[in-house]
Amino acid sequence: MDDARKPQAPLKGRGAASHVAGRYQKAVTTGADDGWGSVYADEAGLPPLRTQVREERARTVISRNDSPDVGFSQSVNPYRGCEHGCVYCFARPSHAYLDLSPGLDFETKLFAKTNAVERLQAELAKPGYRCAPIALGINTDAYQPIERRYRITRGLLELLAACHHPVSFVTKGVLIERDLDLLAAMARDRLVSVYVSVTSLDNHLSARMEPRAAAPHTRLRLIRALHQAGVPVGALVAPVIPAITDHELEHILEAARGAGAQSAGYVMLRLPHELKTVWREWLELHYPDRAAHVMSLLQQMRGGKDYDSAFGTRMRGQGPVADLIAKRFEVAYRRLGFSRLPALDTSRFTPPRPPSPQGELF
Structure with a gap:
């Protein structure tokens, strides 16, 4: 991107700085500076971008994967796109499948699967369904702000609780506290676990990097609330970013452990597809x-490339820098007494009644 087209300032309240083109986009619109400095330089002074939500009817909601380095085999995403606006989000490139920008569109043009509960019920009721823990909200945070209005995650959780189906979460949304009544009851039967994502303890950095997510101290309070409610909870330091957040690794683990986290993990920054451009724009604006x-x-951690998608190394990287961070994490993990969260119980699952075209008449 030439200098005339580069974003000149961050957009208040947003992680991405521009509408980075998706890889399948057939027509791309770009601005051209007319000499009045009106294309990018003044964007920060324009009215803020509004979040748009489109309701959609999903044909299926359970996504399955056999990736050896992912800790779940199936997931359900109640939304597409995420208003938290985390600039580093590995899911941003998924918006390209919708012919939308993985940049600003990902955090401003959202989709709510309003029939998700109905579809999940139908899929769980199939005779051939085999119970395995469902990760609820992986490609998008299940507890992002629009959940307050749509309550799709709440509905899915109520269904899973009624079926005694195990579920796990990775979230930075404090709205999960709303559902502590369900989570605490499920925890007693080993049906739920939660990882809270903590990227940084620096409020200023967090506000720039994940502008609409909960503040760091609020996430630590969330860990404490989950722990006190008896919900198995861990902390996920993700992503670890060299020369930006890596120096905080031990401090984050100590703070999370003090708040009640029983387990911990970390993931190195991943830059698949268009995320490379989104990230580079952010980096040049905030840390030139x-x-x-x-x-x-x-x-250096990705074999000389911005990203290497190979299984086994994509989450942690390789080489001296990656090895040093892995060793630091291992030492802190042992010192602080972290352990694995208890395995979820699949033996209690009871399939729901299949949806009837006659409703509940019989």
């Missing part, structure tokens, strides 16, 4: 003095 150094360290 060290942008080249950050990218150099990332490339």
Whole structure:
């Protein structure tokens, strides 16, 4: 991207700085500076982008994977796109399948699967269904702000609780506290576990990097609330970003452990597809003095590339920098007494009644 087309300032309340084109986009619109400085330089002064939500009817809601380095085999995403606006989100490129930008569109043009509960009920009721823990909200946070209005996650959780079906969450949304009544009851039967994502303890950095997510201290309070309610809870330090957040690794683990986290994990920054451009724009706007150094360290962990999608190394990277971070995490993990969260119980599952075209008449 030439200098005339580069975003000149961050957009208040948003993680991405521009409408980065999706890889399947047939027509791309770009701005051209007319000499009045009106294309990108003044964007920060324009009215804020509004979040748009489109309701959609899903044909199926359970997504399955056999990736050896992912800790679940099936997931359900009640929404597409995420208003939290985390600039580093690995799910951003999924918006390209909708012919939308993985940049600003991902956090401003959202989709709510209003029939998700109905579809999940039908899929769980199939004779051939085999129970395995469902990760609820992986490609998008199940407890992002629009859940307050749509309550799709709540409905899915009520269905899973009624069926005694195990479920797990990774979230940075404090709205999960609303559902502590269900979560606490499910926890007593080993049917739920939660990982709270904590990227940084620095409020200023968090506000720039994940602008509509809960503040770091609020996430620590969430860990404490889940722990006190008896819900198995861990902390996920994700992503770890060299020369930006990696120095906080031990501090985050100590704070999470003090709040009641029983387990912990970490993931190195991943930059698949268009996320490379989204991230580079953000880096140049917020850390121009060290942008080249950050990218150099990332490339050292990815075989000289911005990203390597190979199973086994994509989550942690490889090489001296990656090995050092892995060792630091291992030492802190042992010192702080972390352990694995208890395995979820699949033996209690009771299939729901299949939906009847005659409703509940009989």
